Amino acid sequence: QVQVVESGGGLVQPGGSLRLSCAASGSILNINAMGWYRQAPGKQRELVASVTKNNITNYADSVKGRFIISRDNAKNTVSLQMNSLKPEDTAVYYCNAQVVTMRLMGRYEGSYWGQGTRVTVSS
Numbered sequence: 161q162v163q164v165v166e167s168g169g170g171l172v173q174p175g176g177s178l179r180l181s182c183a184a185s186g187s188i189l190n191i192n193a194m195g196w197y198r199q200a201p202g203k204q205r206e207l208v209a210s211v212t213k214n215n216i217t218n219y220a221d222s223v224k225g226r227f228i229i230s231r232d233n234a235k236n237t238v239s240l241q242m243n244s245l246k247p248e249d250t251a252v253y254y255c256n257a258q259v260v261t262m263r264l265m266g267r268y269e270g271s272y273w274g275q276g277t278r279v280t281v282s283s
Contacts, residue, residue: 162186162272166255169277172245176281180240182255182274189267192258194231194238198251198279205254209240222248245281252276 168180184191195210209219209229217229226245231238238255255274260267 162188162257162259162261162270164255164257164272164274166253166274166277169253169279171280171282173283174245174247174281176245177241177243178245178279180242180253180255180277180279182238182240182257184236184257184259184272186259187261188236188259189262190260191233191236192260192269193256194258195256196229196238196240197254197256198249199254199276200248200251203251208253211238242279245279247281250279250281252278 163186164184166182172178193210193212196208197205198208199205207220208223209227211217211229211231226243228241254276257272258269259272260269
């Protein structure tokens with residue numbers, strides 16, 4: 161089994177910063193892409209940022225220049241440094257990991273989600 165756990169959400173004023181962290185654990189052979197998604201009230205979940213195991217990053221246009229994603233392959237962790245936060249960044253943030261495990265039929269890549277951490281940007 162694979163577990164994905166996020167931490168670091170909270171309440172911050174506009175213009176402030178927060179750092180989200182995510183750790184994957186369990187029977188992991190390898191992790192391909194890791195990413196952060198968010199879902200605001202009444203909206204669909206959207207990609208915020210992702211990073212491959214070779215550290216190729218991708219960002220939503222709305223966060224480019226403000227957010228930085230990074231990962232530690234040795235620790236199976238990914239972080240999201242969020243700067244210059246805006247009220248429209250308010251959402252529940254979810255960590256996703258594309259994890260390779262070994263099953264009876266061989267290697268299997270699955271998509272695993274954390275439980276989400278709430279970020280509120282408000283004065």
